[in-house]
Amino acid sequence: MSVEIAKAHSLQLDDYAPILGLPEIHELRSLAERLKGRSVQMVNSTAVGGGVAEILNRLIPILSELGLAIRWEVMTGGNDFFEVTKAFHNALHGGAYEARPQNFEIFQRYTEQNRARLTLDSEFVVIHDPQPAGLIDARANHSGHWFWRCHIDLSQPNKTVWSFLEPLVSRYDGAIFSSPEFARQLSIPQYLFYPCIDPLSEKNHDLEPEFVHEVLERFGIDSKRPILTQISRFDRLKDPLGVVRAYQIVRRYFDCQLVLAGGGAADDPEGGVVLAEVKEAAGPDPDIHILDLPPWSALEINALQRASTIVIQKSLREGFGLTVAEALWKKKPVIASAVGGIPLQVIHKHTGLLVHSVEGAAYQIRFLLANPAIADRLSQQGHEHVLEHFLITGNAKRYLTLFLHLLDSGQPADA
Amino acid sequence: MNAAEHPFQFYTAAYLTRIGNQKASNLAELRRDLEGSSDASIFYHTYQSLSRHHFLTEGFSNDFAQWVLAACNRPRLAEEMASLDIRDYVALAGLRADLLRVVKDFCLAHPKESELNAFEPFYFCEAIEIPIPLGLEVRTLREFHDSLGELSHSSLYYHFVSSRLRLHLRSNDFSLWLEKELGLRALAERANRIDIYTRTLEGIQARLMALVEGELAK
Numbered sequence: 001m002s003v004e005i006a007k008a009h010s011l012q013l014d015d016y017a018p019i020l021g022l023p024e025i026h027e028l029r030s031l032a033e034r035l036k037g038r039s040v041q042m043v044n045s046t047a048v049g050g051g052v053a054e055i056l057n058r059l060i061p062i063l064s065e066l067g068l069a070i071r072w073e074v075m076t077g078g079n080d081f082f083e084v085t086k087a088f089h090n091a092l093h094g095g096a097y098e099a100r101p102q103n104f105e106i107f108q109r110y111t112e113q114n115r116a117r118l119t120l121d122s123e124f125v126v127i128h129d130p131q132p133a134g135l136i137d138a139r140a141n142h143s144g145h146w147f148w149r150c151h152i153d154l155s156q157p158n159k160t161v162w163s164f165l166e167p168l169v170s171r172y173d174g175a176i177f178s179s180p181e182f183a184r185q186l187s188i189p190q191y192l193f194y195p196c197i198d199p200l201s202e203k204n205h206d207l208e209p210e211f212v213h214e215v216l217e218r219f220g221i222d223s224k225r226p227i228l229t230q231i232s233r234f235d236r237l238k239d240p241l242g243v244v245r246a247y248q249i250v251r252r253y254f255d256c257q258l259v260l261a262g263g264g265a266a267d268d269p270e271g272g273v274v275l276a277e278v279k280e281a282a283g284p285d286p287d288i289h290i291l292d293l294p295p296w297s298a299l300e301i302n303a304l305q306r307a308s309t310i311v312i313q314k315s316l317r318e319g320f321g322l323t324v325a326e327a328l329w330k331k332k333p334v335i336a337s338a339v340g341g342i343p344l345q346v347i348h349k350h351t352g353l354l355v356h357s358v359e360g361a362a363y364q365i366r367f368l369l370a371n372p373a374i375a376d377r378l379s380q381q382g383h384e385h386v387l388e389h390f391l392i393t394g395n396a397k398r399y400l401t402l403f404l405h406l407l408d409s410g411q412p413a414d415a
Numbered sequence: 416m417n418a419a420e421h422p423f424q425f426y427t428a429a430y431l432t433r434i435g436n437q438k439a440s441n442l443a444e445l446r447r448d449l450e451g452s453s454d455a456s457i458f459y460h461t462y463q464s465l466s467r468h469h470f471l472t473e474g475f476s477n478d479f480a481q482w483v484l485a486a487c488n489r490p491r492l493a494e495e496m497a498s499l500d501i502r503d504y505v506a507l508a509g510l511r512a513d514l515l516r517v518v519k520d521f522c523l524a525h526p527k528e529s530e531l532n533a534f535e536p537f538y539f540c541e542a543i544e545i546p547i548p549l550g551l552e553v554r555t556l557r558e559f560h561d562s563l564g565e566l567s568h569s570s571l572y573y574h575f576v577s578s579r580l581r582l583h584l585r586s587n588d589f590s591l592w593l594e595k596e597l598g599l600r601a602l603a604e605r606a607n608r609i610d611i612y613t614r615t616l617e618g619i620q621a622r623l624m625a626l627v628e629g630e631l632a633k
Contacts (some may be wrong), residue, residue, distance in 0.1 A: 023567035027427050030547050180434045180538030192432035192540060343535075348485065350471050384470035388568075401429040404545050 003047045003056075003072040010061045011200055016393055019199050028066065028393065031400045036067035038403065039122035043073045045085065045131035049295075051195065051322065052128050052151055055395065058198045062396045073118050075132040081110040085131045091158035092130060092165075093319075099160040107164075111135060120144075124403055127172070136171045145406050148172045151195065153182040153319060153340060173406075178320050179341050191402060194344065195320045196395040197329060197386070202298035204329055207306055215303035219259075221289055226256040226369055229308040231301055231326075233262040234274040234292070237317045239337075242358045244281045244288065246314065249362035251287075254369050258282075261291040261304050305330050310368055310375070314361050315339055325390040328352065328382035333375035335364045345390065351382040419596035422552035423559060423588075427570035428544050428577070430463060435539035442487060442529040445479070446518045448539055454507040455541035461510060462501055462580070463542045466572040469616040476612060479514060479537070486533040492521045501576075502611070505583045546573065556597060560627045568616045575619060576611055589623065602630045 017025050042060065044052050056072055063070045077085075084103045091097035111134030120138045127135055128149045139146055148169050154162070154177070162184075169175060169186065176191045177183040183190050197204055216223045228247055232238035240260050247258040260278060275292060282288040293300060305311060311327035311334050318340030325345050327334050334352035336342045346352035353364045368375040388394075435456060439445040449457075460478035468476055475481045475497040484493035495517045504510040522529040549570065553559045566574075574588040582591065590603035609622050 021567070023565055023570070026549070026565075027429075027547075027567045027569060030427060030549055031429055031545075033547075177434060180540060181536075183434050185436050190434040192434050347468075347471070347474075350474060381471060388467070388470065397429060398431065401431045401543075401545055404429070404547075405431050405543055408545065 001047070001074045001076055003074055005057060005061055005072070011058075013062060013065050015200060019387075020391075020393060024393070028397060028400070031397065031404065032066035032068065034407065035400060035403055038068055038124065040068050040070040040124045040126070040403070041073055041120055041122040042070070042126045042128065043075060043118070043120070043132045043135060044128035045075045045077070045082075047072075047074050055196060055392065058201070058392045059395055059399070062392065063399065066396070066400070071122070073120070075110075075114045075135070076117070077110040077114075077131075080106050088130050088161050089152060091161040092152055092154055094156035094158065097158045097161055104164055108134065111137065124406070130165055133165055133168045136168055146172045147174050147176055147402070149176040149193070150182070151178060151319075153179075154184050155181055157184075179344055182341075193395065193398045194389050195322055195341070196390050196392045197322055197325050198392045199329060203302050204326055205302070207299070207303055211299075212303045212307050215300050216307055219289055219291060221257060221259060221307070223307065226254060226309040227259055227307055228256055228310050228312060228365060229259040229261065229304055230312045230314065231261050231305060231323050232313070232315070234271045234278060236270075236274055237315060238262075239314045239316050240274065240278045241281050242361070243312055243314050244278060245358045246312070246361040246365060247288065249359070250365045250369070253366055256309070256369065257287040257289065259289045259291065259304055259308070261293055261301065263293050263295055263297065305332060308332055310335060310365055312361065312365070313337065313342065314355070314358075315342070318342055321345070324352075325386050328379070329386045331379045331383045333368050333379045334382060335361055335368070345385070346382075347385065350378070351385045352378055417556070417597050418554040419592070421596055422554045423592045423596070425549045425551040425562060425566065425570060426546050426573055427549055427567055428546045428573040429569065431543040431545065432459065433541040433543060435541055437539040439533075439537040439539075441532055442483070442489070442492075442518060443522055445537060446515065446522050446529070449511065449515045449518060452511075452539050453541055454511075455543065456539050457507045457511045457514070458580070459540050459542035462577055465501070465576060465611060466568065466616070469568065469572075482533070482537045486535050486537070487531075489521070489528075492517065500612070502579065502585060505579065505585060507580065544577065556599070556627060556631060560624060560631060563620065563624055563627065566620065571616050571620055575623075599630060602626060
C-alpha cells in the first residue's frame with residue numbers, strides 16, 4: 001500500500017524559516033540540489049500511530065518538496081503477523097521470548113506476500129524496523145542502495161530473534177540507529193540518526209497563553225503554583241509511582257502540584273492496573289492530577305508541557321524518550337532518568353539533570369525549584385540542543401547527506 | 416574598495432555520523448582504541464564535537480575529555496585532554512599522538528585506576544564530511560560582510576574551524592582570503608585569534624562581523 005499524504009494542509013519548508021533561520025533552509029535546498037529527481041522509497045508497517053509513522057508523515061513531504069521522487073510504502077499483514085512482530089519487538093528490546101517455529105513461518109509468509117505486492121525499485125530504499133526487514137529479498141541483483149533503519153534499542157536483544165534477523169540485516173548496505181548504544185557489531189556500516197520532533201506539529205507548536213490557561217482550568221490545575229509534570233502512558237517502565245513518591249518528598253519543602261498525564265490505559269489491561277495503582281498512591285491529595293487522556297490530545301499535552309515549571313521523565317527503561325525533546329523544545333527544565341536515549345538529550349548539568357533514583361529526582365526537583373535562574377539556563381540550552389539535533393528538518397538533512405555520501409563514494413546503484 | 420582577483424566562494428558542509436565498532440569501558444581501553452581509531456573518528460570527537468555542542472560554552476567540547484570527566488571521574492586527565500587546542504594542529508595524526516600520549520602517561524602512572532570501569536562506555540564514531548557549494552561568491556570586504564551574516568552554522572564551521580585540516584595551516588579560510596586577496600593581514604590575524612572554544616557559533620559570527628565592520632569603518 002502506498003501512502004498519499006494530503007497536500008491541502010501540509011506545511012512547506014519555508015514555514016520552518018522562523019525557527020531555523022533562512023540560512024538553514026537555503027542549506028537544505030543546496031544539499032538537495034544534486035538529488036533532485038532521485039527515487040527514494042521508505043517502507044514501514046503502519047501509516048498511522050506510532051513514532052515512525054509520525055516522523056514519515058512530515059519527512060516525506062519535506063524531501064518531496066526538496067525535489068526527491070519519494071514514495072512511502074506500508075507493509076500489510078494479518079493480526080497473526082503483527083502479533084509475531086510485536087513479540088519480536090519486545091524480544092529485541094531484551095524481553096523474554098518463547099521461540100515457536102510457526103512464528104518465523106508467519107513472518108516469512110507475510111514477507112513473501114509483500115515482496116510480491118510491492119515494487120521496490122528505487123535508487124534508495126529505507127526499510128524501517130524489523131517488520132519489513134525481510135523485504136531485502138525483493139532487491140534485484142544488488143540494485144539500489146538499501147538501508148535498514150532500526151528505531152529500537154538492540155543493545156540486549158533476545159538471541160533467538162536476533163539470530164533470525166541478523167542474516168537479513170547483514171544483506172543491507174547499511175543500518176541506521178538512534179544511538180551508538182543501541183547498535184550492534186555488524187559487518188555493514190552503521191550510521192547515527194537521532195529521532196526527531198516536528199516543531200510545527202500540534203504537539204509542539206506555539207500556543208496562545210489563553211489556550212494554555214483554559215487547559216489548566218479544564219483540568220483544575222492552579223496556574224499560580226509550581227507544576228511538576230510527567231507525560232507518559234501509564235506503564236510501570238515509566239515509573240509513575242516513583243514520580244508520585246518524589247513529589248511527596250518535594251511537598252515537604254515546596255507547595256507544588258503534580259500532573260501525570262498520558263494515555264493507553266483504556267485499551268491496555270496493564271495500563272488500567274497501573275493507573276489504579278497510581279490513583280491509590282496519590283490518595284486524596286487534590287494537588288496530584290492524574291489525567292488519562294485520549295489519543296487525540298496533542299494540543300492538551302502541548303499546553304500541559306508549556307504550563308509546567310519542571311518536566312520529569314523518570315523512566316526505568318526507555319527507547320529514545322522523545323517526550324524529553326518535546327519538553328526541552330518548549331524551554332522547560334527537565335529532570336530525567338539516565339536510561340535509553342535520554343542521556344543523548346539531557347546532558348547532565350548542561351541541558352537538564354539526570355537522576356538514578358526516586359530520592360535523586362526529588363532532590364533535583366527541589367534544587368531547581370529553589371534555583372530558577374539555573375533552571376532557566378538549563379532550559380535555554382536544552383532548547384538549543386533540540387534545535388541543533390532533534391528536529392524533523394535535521395532528520396531530512398541526515399537522509400540527504402547519506403544519499404549524497406553514497407553518490408560521492410561511487411557505490412553503484414543500478415536501479 | 417579593493418576587489419579580490421579570486422572571489423571567496425562560500426560552501427557549507429553536511430556531516431554524516433558513522434557508528435564505529437570500538438567501545439571503551441575504561442581508560443586502558445580508551446588508550447587501545449585511540450591507537451586503532453581512524454582519523455575520521457578523531458575528527459568527530461574533537462573538531463566536529465565543537466560544532467555539535469557549540470551552544471554549550473561551559474564544559475569540554477572534546478568528547479574524550481568530557482567522557483574522562485563525567486564517566487571516569489578523572490578531572491585532571493580530562494583537563495589535560497581538553498587543553499589540547501585543535502588550532503595547534505594541522506593534521507589529525509599530531510592531535511591523535513598527543514591525546515594518546517596523555518592517556519598513556521596516565522595509564523602507566525595509574526595502572527589500577529586505568530582498569531576501573533567507567534560509569535558508561537565511550538562509543539567511537541566517525542564524521543563523514545560532505546562539502547556543498549552554496550553558489551555564493553564575493554570579491555569585496557563589504558560583500559564578504561553581508562554574506563557572513565547570512566551563513567548557516569555548518570557553513571561558518573566549515574570555513575572557520577574544519578578548514579584548518581584542509582589547509583594544513585594554522586589559519587582558516589576567511590583569514591587566508593582576507594590576507595591573500597584583500598591584503599588585510601591585521602584583520603586576518605585578529606579573525607584567526609577568535610576563541611572557538613569559549614564562544615558559540617553565533618558568537619564567533621558576531622565577532623567576525625564586528626571585526627569586519629571595524630575595518631569597513633576605517
